[in-house]
Amino acid sequence: MEASKPLPVYILSGFLGSGKTTLLQRLLAHWKSQGLRPAVIMNELGEVNLDGLLVEQTVPMAELLGGCICCTIRGDLSTELATLIKRESPDLVIIEATGAANPIEIIDSVTETSLYQRLELKGLITVADAAHLLELHRTQKGSTYRLMQEQIRSASVLILNKTDRVSAEEEAEVADVLRRWNAYADLLPAVNCAVDPAELLERMEQADIHAGWEAEAEPGDAGDEAQGSAGTGEEGAGAPGTHRTHDHVMAYTHYFTFPVNSEEFEALIRDLPSDVYRAKGVVSFSDTSSRFLFQYAYREADFMKITPQGDLPDVAVFIGEHFSSSELRSKLLKLERRAAGRPDRVRRTL
Numbered sequence: 001m002e003a004s005k006p007l008p009v010y011i012l013s014g015f016l017g018s019g020k021t022t023l024l025q026r027l028l029a030h031w032k033s034q035g036l037r038p039a040v041i042m043n044e045l046g047e048v049n050l051d052g053l054l055v056e057q058t059v060p061m062a063e064l065l066g067g068c069i070c071c072t073i074r075g076d077l078s079t080e081l082a083t084l085i086k087r088e089s090p091d092l093v094i095i096e097a098t099g100a101a102n103p104i105e106i107i108d109s110v111t112e113t114s115l116y117q118r119l120e121l122k123g124l125i126t127v128a129d130a131a132h133l134l135e136l137h138r139t140q141k142g143s144t145y146r147l148m149q150e151q152i153r154s155a156s157v158l159i160l161n162k163t164d165r166v167s168a169e170e171e172a173e174v175a176d177v178l179r180r181w182n183a184y185a186d187l188l189p190a191v192n193c194a195v196d197p198a199e200l201l202e203r204m205e206q207a208d209i210h211a212g213w214e215a216e217a218e219p220g221d222a223g224d225e226a227q228g229s230a231g232t233g234e235e236g237a238g239a240p241g242t243h244r245t246h247d248h249v250m251a252y253t254h255y256f257t258f259p260v261n262s263e264e265f266e267a268l269i270r271d272l273p274s275d276v277y278r279a280k281g282v283v284s285f286s287d288t289s290s291r292f293l294f295q296y297a298y299r300e301a302d303f304m305k306i307t308p309q310g311d312l313p314d315v316a317v318f319i320g321e322h323f324s325s326s327e328l329r330s331k332l333l334k335l336e337r338r339a340a341g342r343p344d345r346v347r348r349t350l
């Protein structure tokens with residue numbers, strides 16, 4: 001890359017579990033196929049970077065863990081971005097925010113860095129989970145709904161993901177909601193974020209990236225509870241200090257000492273309280289020989305065999321609103337004790 005060209009920076013936004021990492025993998029593969037060297041900044045609410053396991057090890061990465069870049073560790077983002085660029089000289093940087101992040105705060109951090117680094121913020125991609133958004137829109141309340149609305153309003157391109165989980169009529173209904181909230185961004189429906197990366201990036205080039213950031217709520221949404229805090233005026237989407245929408249979001253990170261029984265663990269995940277809307281982790285089971293990466297997003301669980309590099313412990317991160325972490329902890333400890341008491345006990349050594 002010529003020294004005079006500003007470095008492109010992309011922000012990947014979207015609610016917890018909507019499909020950001022799935023899209024990130026596709027974008028990274030695309031850039032690499034073009035002979036480009038992308039670098040990634042990952043931010044997780046939990047204490048471990050589990051999404052990083054899904055990204056090729058050769059991709060330079062900076063991790064911001066244990067907080068959200070839009071508030072608690074916001075200042076760190078500018079510093080990390082500058083350090084990563086200096087250390088790796090990448091051709092571009094993509095920032096995957098936590099699903100609880102208010103994008104406006106991230107945009108602020110990136111633009112702050114651009115005061116002393118030659119960067120160009122190319123825009124913000126927001127991934128929406130069609131089924132989850134539809135359900136929240138039908139009930140029209142809650143902080144999660146307001147946060148999703150902010151993420152959608154700030155997008156320069158919208159991916160309406162997980163359309164496999166809704167009917168054609170529901171997809172049209174939710175697409176209509178997205179268009180009302182953000183009339184500026186192109187909308188790409190997808191399953192597993194399988195959009196054409198070249199087309200997505202081209203649409204970003206053409207988007208008026210600032211339009212969504214300054215946009216006000218559409219009059220058609222007058223009944224939305226979200227109007228109060230994510231809508232117009234003082235509390236508008238672009239107003240400073242409006243990142244309160246996820247003050248309620250909490251994360252519990254559990255480190256396992258013993259493997260657990262797979263069926264009991266699956267049952268625990270299945271029966272998670274509805275206030276826990278995202279969970280992920282790496283677990284060893286007492287009744288199987290492999291380790292598994294598990295994912296749980298909006299009531300759907302997925303287990304994948306994995307052999308993580310390095311010394312990653314068995315760990316699970318649970319993210320949600322006002323759930324009892326002590327109750328969850330004691331349930332997990334009970335699973336560990338039960339499996340440890342069985343004859344097939346295998347204490348994992350790292």
Ligand SMILES: Nc1nc2c(ncn2[C@@H]2O[C@H](COP(=O)(O)OP(=O)(O)OP(=O)(O)O)[C@@H](O)[C@H]2O)c(=O)[nH]1
Nearest residue numbers: 016017018019020021022099162191192295297302
């Ligand atoms: N049914 C369905 N599942 C999907 C789709 N896209 C992604 N998933 C699954 O949803 C889960 C979450 O996907 P991720 O890409 O990790 O979501 P994320 O937004 O990065 O999650 P966080 O970083 O935790 O906020 C994974 O189990 C994915 O395999 C889709 O279109 N349909």
